[in-house]
Amino acid sequence: MRIFTVGLQELGKEETLRCDTDFLYFQHHFLIDEYYSFSDLFEFSKNNKVNTADLNDDFYYCEIGDVEKDGDIHPVLLNLNNRLIEYTDYYKKIEKGDIIRAKEGDILIAKVRPYLKKYVYVTEEKQNIYYTSAFIHLVPKKMNKVLYYVIKYIYYENLLAISRQGKSYPTLNEKDLLYLKFDKNIINRLLENETKILTQIEPIEQEIQKLKQQIRSPQKIINEVFAEEFGFDLEKFEELRRERTYFIDLSNCANNKDLRQSVKFHKEAGVFVWEELKKVTNKRIKHFLAEPIVLGAGISPSEYDEDGKYYYISMASIKNWEFEKETARLVSDEYASKHQDKAIRKNDIILARSGSGEGTIGKVALIEEEDINGIFSDFTMRIRLSNCNPLFAYYYFRTKYFQYLIEINKKGLGITNIFPSQIQEFPMIAVDLKKQHEIVGKIKEEINRYEEVKKQIETKKDEINEIIKKHCLQK
Numbered sequence: 001m002r003i004f005t006v007g008l009q010e011l012g013k014e015e016t017l018r019c020d021t022d023f024l025y026f027q028h029h030f031l032i033d034e035y036y037s038f039s040d041l042f043e044f045s046k047n048n049k050v051n052t053a054d055l056n057d058d059f060y061y062c063e064i065g066d067v068e069k070d071g072d073i074h075p076v077l078l079n080l081n082n083r084l085i086e087y088t089d090y091y092k093k094i095e096k097g098d099i100i101r102a103k104e105g106d107i108l109i110a111k112v113r114p115y116l117k118k119y120v121y122v123t124e125e126k127q128n129i130y131y132t133s134a135f136i137h138l139v140p141k142k143m144n145k146v147l148y149y150v151i152k153y154i155y156y157e158n159l160l161a162i163s164r165q166g167k168s169y170p171t172l173n174e175k176d177l178l179y180l181k182f183d184k185n186i187i188n189r190l191l192e193n194e195t196k197i198l199t200q201i202e203p204i205e206q207e208i209q210k211l212k213q214q215i216r217s218p219q220k221i222i223n224e225v226f227a228e229e230f231g232f233d234l235e236k237f238e239e240l241r242r243e244r245t246y247f248i249d250l251s252n253c254a255n256n257k258d259l260r261q262s263v264k265f266h267k268e269a270g271v272f273v274w275e276e277l278k279k280v281t282n283k284r285i286k287h288f289l290a291e292p293i294v295l296g297a298g299i300s301p302s303e304y305d306e307d308g309k310y311y312y313i314s315m316a317s318i319k320n321w322e323f324e325k326e327t328a329r330l331v332s333d334e335y336a337s338k339h340q341d342k343a344i345r346k347n348d349i350i351l352a353r354s355g356s357g358e359g360t361i362g363k364v365a366l367i368e369e370e371d372i373n374g375i376f377s378d379f380t381m382r383i384r385l386s387n388c389n390p391l392f393a394y395y396y397f398r399t400k401y402f403q404y405l406i407e408i409n410k411k412g413l414g415i416t417n418i419f420p421s422q423i424q425e426f427p428m429i430a431v432d433l434k435k436q437h438e439i440v441g442k443i444k445e446e447i448n449r450y451e452e453v454k455k456q457i458e459t460k461k462d463e464i465n466e467i468i469k470k471h472c473l474q475k
């Protein structure tokens with residue numbers, strides 16, 4: 001516990017009257033005699049706006065969710081003149097001006113949840129990508145790459161201290177960064193040794209890039225294994241998915257109980273997926289349910305409790321295909337006690353079922369821990385299966401085919417939803433448990449190879465971290 005006294009006059013010096021303890025502690029205890037201010041080393045980009053009228057061809061666009069913790073990015077390919085329906089929300093954001101352009105040597109820092117280290121150093125390759133304006137766009141005045149690593153490794157705790165701790169996730173804005181102070185002795189040493197530092201770290205960066213070329217994403221592995229095992233024609237599916245013009249009879253609109261007439265619901269790619277799955281199964285998810293699929297529990301801000309024992313499993317905490325504790329908030333014991341019917345246990349599958357953001361609905365996470373306390377949110381649903389390998393079901397739910405069924409079946413304007421009554425009617429591949437186990441083993445083997453390469457990459461990143469620290473700490 002940290003105890004310190006702050007007068008009201010001191011609080012009044014900050015224009016928004018911040019009173020969060022981490023920020024105040026940082027202001028009072030980060031004391032150095034000589035320092036560079038934030039403005040001495042950085043400026044905010046003033047010329048990063050994009051005229052969407054100039055975007056006539058394919059372009060890549062990167063949201064915060066498309067950035068990994070190590071700064072790697074996985075942008076989405078878009079085209080304003082040839083729009084895929086599943087990226088509608090991306091286009092809406094872009095047309096509202098949520099798009100910027102960065103130059104080589106610039107640094108992007110996520111405004112939301114800075115503790116996830118979603119910081120991007122813009123390389124020559126990455127400068128050809130467009131980014132969401134939800135990044136703070138920094139232009140270093142010197143030592144671009146070195147300062148990127150300094151922020152990421154040396155001043156990370158300070159960045160967290162100045163972030164705003166509200167009732168939701170911590171956030172940063174440009175004015176907060178102005179409170180950062182950089183030890184003048186450290187920065188001067190880095191300036192003196194910049195060439196030496198770059199000579200040491202750039203060969204390691206090249207090794208990292210070579211290792212990354214060996215990586216195949218889990219999503220790609222899952223799709224390839226299911227395609228191989230069940231004869232899915234993913235090439236044909238992608239071809240149909242990109243078709244923008246097609247014809248249907250009016251009678252087709254009456255083939256569903258809601259009389260749905262939306263373009264995406266009747267796309268030929270969707271019909272193709274159903275036909276592909278019908279070739280390998282006549283079963284539905286409802287035939288494998290251990291109990292009915294249910295939605296989770298709602299929550300009010302007052303029911304969060306950082307001293308609680310139960311996690312609140314929201315869409316945000318499963319958006320990377322697994323339950324991430326570090327992104328989940330804790331709830332009060334009283335709240336958890338009232339909602340034990342919404343608790344999770346091992347082998348539950350949690351599916352995101354609602355939201356206004358693209359790329360979240362349909363994401364699934366398998367609960368693999370034996371003793372984990374959690375309540376799943378009302379914007380997710382819990383699926384408990386019987387007579388089915390939970391990992392097999394989880395991998396199947398991640399396939400392109402299953403995810404596309406969610407895409408064409410979700411409903412709503414603005415905030416869209418998929419419901420348990422729809423999910424339970426989706427096809428479920430029915431093969432014996434031995435075959436399921438074999439398929440799971442094949443996928444896990446490939447993914448484990450990918451994880452081993454990732455460990456090697458992390459080791460290399462630690463080497464860079466140590467180089468930066470060494471030069472910062474030497475006298």
